[in-house]
Structures are given as C-alpha cells and as structure tokens.
Amino acid sequence: MxxxxxxxxxxxxxxxxxxxxxxxxxxxxxxxxxxxxxxxxxxxxxxxxxxxxxxxxxxxxSLEYFLGVEVTRSKHGLFLSQSKYVMDLLADTGMLDCKPADTPIVENHKLGVYVDKVPTNRERYQRLVGRLVYLSLTRPDIAYAVSVASQFMPSPSEDHMATVMRILSYLKSAPRRGLLFKKNGHLDLEGYTHADYAGNIIDRHSTLGYFTFIGSNLVMWRSKKQNIVSRSSAESKYRGIAQGFCEILWLRWLLAEIGFKPNAVIKLHCDNQSAFEIANNPVQHDRTKHVEVDRHFIKEKLKHKLISIPFVPSLE
Known part of the structure; x- marks a missing residue:
C-alpha cells in the first residue's frame, strides 16, 4: 500500500x-x-x-456483507445489522421458539459471585458471551447487559447463564434491529456520558456508559465497569467524562486524518451537576484531589475550546 x-x-x-x-x-x-x-x-x-x-x-x-455485518442501502440511508448472525445464534442455542423478553436484563439485578451458587458450563458460557460481544457491533441496546455478563467469565453460575439466556430471548423480540446512518448535512461530533455510582453489589465499582454521534449518527458506544471505587457520584461521573473525552478525541483525530476535521466545538453532555461544576471551576480544592489527573486533562481540553460540557438535567 x-x-x-x-x-x-x-x-x-x-x-x-x-x-x-x-x-x-x-x-x-x-x-x-x-x-x-x-x-x-x-x-x-x-x-x-x-x-x-x-x-x-x-x-x-458494492458492500453488502462484511464479517457478519449486513449492509442495506435505501433512500433513508445506510442500514447496518446482523440479523442472520442473530438467527444463527438463536438456532444454535435452541432459542428460536423461546418467549421474547422485553428487556435484555432484569432491572436492578443483583448479579454477583456467591459461594452457594450452582456453577454452569464455563466453556459454553464463555462462547455465548463472546458471540454476544461481537453482536454488540450493531446492537448498542444489549451493550450494558453483555458488559455485565462478561464480568463472570472465569466462574459463571446458573444465574449468570440465565442472564445470557434472557439476552437471547430479548434478541428474539427484535432480530433485525440495527443502525441507520443518514446524511444530515454535517459531521459534528457530540457525545453523552453517564455513570452508575457504586452499582456493583460485590465490589461497589461504578459502571460508566457513553455514546458518540458523528453527523447525528450513532457510531460509538460502551458500557464498562470502572477500575477503582469512586467515593461519590460526582467522582464516578467525572471519571466517565474523562473516558468519554478520550473516545471522542480519538474520533476527532480519525476524521482529521481522513480529511474531515470538525470545525465546531465538540459537546460532551453530562447529567451530574457536581461533575459539571468541577469541570468548569478553575479553582483546585480538596474535593478534587482524588481526580486530579482527570481534572487537569479535562481542564486542558476546555481551555483550548476543543470540547464543551453542556449540562443535561435528568428527568424522572
């Protein structure tokens, strides 16, 4: 080349x-x-x-199928899906005739590692979770559930396998769901970030989530348990902002290399008032010492007007 x-x-x-x-x-x-x-x-x-x-x-x-991803063109835009992959997965697991589930995971689940739980076939569990991880390429709606299931790969139990089966039941309800990319007349970058404070009942780590749009089209998303325990919801969401910054900057650099450098300031939306105030407060104080590296990283990007952090109020 x-x-x-x-x-x-x-x-x-x-x-x-x-x-x-x-x-x-x-x-x-x-x-x-x-x-x-x-x-x-x-x-x-x-x-x-x-x-x-x-x-x-x-x-x-013309591109129609690539590594299990189906590409369909229409007057509405470019549609990416993995419907055949989903149907093959349901057939291989005997779930073609299962009752569809409304959600990929139970709300307020209490999944963890407990000594009295019944173990399940580890190889089968790991193989199924691996296939679901690949399916997440076009299914952001299962990203969180798959992230939770992947945390128990070393020693899964029957409860964990039941969670995987629920994800499969959810896929049965909408096997052809995917991503639509439309021409919207711009290539502006915009992101949203959130964190579930101390949501893991075993180690009290928080789970961050973010998703990013280019030209109003969803192109990147992730759900991941944070590596350390946060001491406040503001800290967990502030660390989520820093991670979101890294991903959105990666996209910006990629677009620039291709030749489409964004002109507008990138917006990364946050719904935590404390994290919003810390990011926009130029004064360092005791409350931010434990996130000092992240704070300076974010402060530098805000100073150069590369990224802004609009506040998004949470609605019940």
Missing part, C-alpha cells in the same frame, strides 16, 4: 489513506477481507487493479 502512495493512519493501523486532487480513497483491512471506499473513483479502480496484480482477489462489488 505504501508503494502505491498510501499512508498508514496513525489512529488505526488497519486503515490506509490516500489524498489526491482534493479527493480521498480509503482501504481498511481485516486479515484477508477488505473494504475500499472514498470519493475518488479513478483511484479506487486503479487500486483494485494494482491489488489484483499482487494478490489473488475477488471483487464482490
């Missing part, structure tokens, strides 16, 4: 970029599968011929 004039993307080493005459061509590769896209049709055709001269290749035409 370098011989053909392409550059490795600094932010993603599987991505190759070439700018020519104000246009861009992109190639992203996963082992022996690749996607070629861009607005330089001449360069795309030239690249395909060059690659065919170097490797035994097959051109599958």
């Amino acid at each position: 370098k011989k053909f004039g392409y550059q490795h993307a600094n932010i993603d080493r599987t991505l190759f970029i070439k700018h020519r005459a104000g246009k861009v061509t992109l190639l992203i590769i996963y082992i022996d599968d690749m996607i070629v896209t861009g607005d330089d049709t001449i360069e795309i055709e030239r690249l395909q011929k060059r690659l065919a001269s170097e490797f035994e290749m097959k051109d599958l035409g």
